[in-house]
Amino acid sequence: MIDLGFFELVYQVVRLIPYGRVTSYGAIARYLGSAQSARMVGWAMNASHSIDTDIPAHRVVNRIGLLSGIAHFPNPKYMQEALEKEGIKIKNNKVQDFDKHFWDPMVELAL
DNA sequence: CGATTGACGTACG
DNA sequence: TCGTACGCCAATC
Numbered sequence: 001m002i003d004l005g006f007f008e009l010v011y012q013v014v015r016l017i018p019y020g021r022v023t024s025y026g027a028i029a030r031y032l033g034s035a036q037s038a039r040m041v042g043w044a045m046n047a048s049h050s051i052d053t054d055i056p057a058h059r060v061v062n063r064i065g066l067l068s069g070i071a072h073f074p075n076p077k078y079m080q081e082a083l084e085k086e087g088i089k090i091k092n093n094k095v096q097d098f099d100k101h102f103w104d105p106m107v108e109l110a111l
Numbered sequence: 112c113g114a115t116t117g118a119c120g121t122a123c124g
Numbered sequence: 125t126c127g128t129a130c131g132c133c134a135a136t137c
Contacts, residue, residue: 029119035121035132036119036130037120037133038120038121039119039131039132040119040132041119042118043118043135046117057118060118069118072118
């Protein structure tokens with residue numbers, strides 16, 4: 001039985017992030033209705049390591065496109081490499097053209 | 112069981 | 125424009 005808590009909601013949204021796109025913690029939080037719970041999104045990402053589901057957490061960055069969670073990955077450089085592999089340019093742990101690659105669940109999913 | 116922290120973001124000075 | 129304070133909710137100490 002799936003525990004439809006804040007975490008599962010976050011996981012579902014993150015899983016919907018298309019290839020070559022990125023989003024922010026705040027965007028997900030707002031989509032879930034808890035605009036000021038961006039921290040919880042990060043918390044959920046941290047817990048994503050423990051779950052079986054494949055969570056493309058590397059596609060989730062903070063509002064400025066900074067890879068704030070890079071240090072929390074098994075291999076820190078995996079996040080940057082994964083993003084670059086998807087065609088996203090990373091400079092100084094920051095997503096270039098973040099606005100172009102930004103995937104807003106509220107817009108894309110047309111809430 | 113109470114206090115602190117945390118992969119963030121917005122508001123205010 | 126930059127720096128500091130607060131909120132949100134769950135997990136950890």
